[in-house]
Amino acid sequence: NPIVIDLAYNAIDFPSLENRM
């Protein structure tokens, strides 16, 4: 089977906490 990368996972990011610290 051809390789598939979980690109959706790579798109999951933490919010920026810059203004909360």
Add this chain to the structure above:
Amino acid sequence: AIEDLFASLNRHIERSEFDQAVKISDQVLSIAPGDEDAIRCKVVALIKNDSVDKALLAIEACSNKSSIDFVFFKAYCLYRQNKLDEALETLKGQEKNSAMMLLESQILFRLGLMDASVDIYQNLQKSKIESLEINFVASLVSAGRASD
């Protein structure tokens, strides 16, 4: 203070200490229930920790308390649980950003709906997503359209 908790949370995220990130997020939420950043950090940390079951529970728990849009996270967790029809249903009728389109394409691929998967990758080609060609080619090959 909540600022100190967020500084600590940020440190754990930078070190990929996701268990700790979940704990600190919970501490923030005990002080400030419904804090959007804390909820998002908790859900993302659980996903990055491969705890998609717990991530779904966290999403459900806060869906009444907040107006945060968790459609993408929810659909992603369902996809990881291989609940593909539910995942697709969650995305249905939503205005989709590129992350949601990637996810939809991966769901369609797993469902064996290769032409639909290919169509989405074609629409994403302009968005310069890293490694997109790999999944695009996989869908093309599986659709029997490798010559495209």
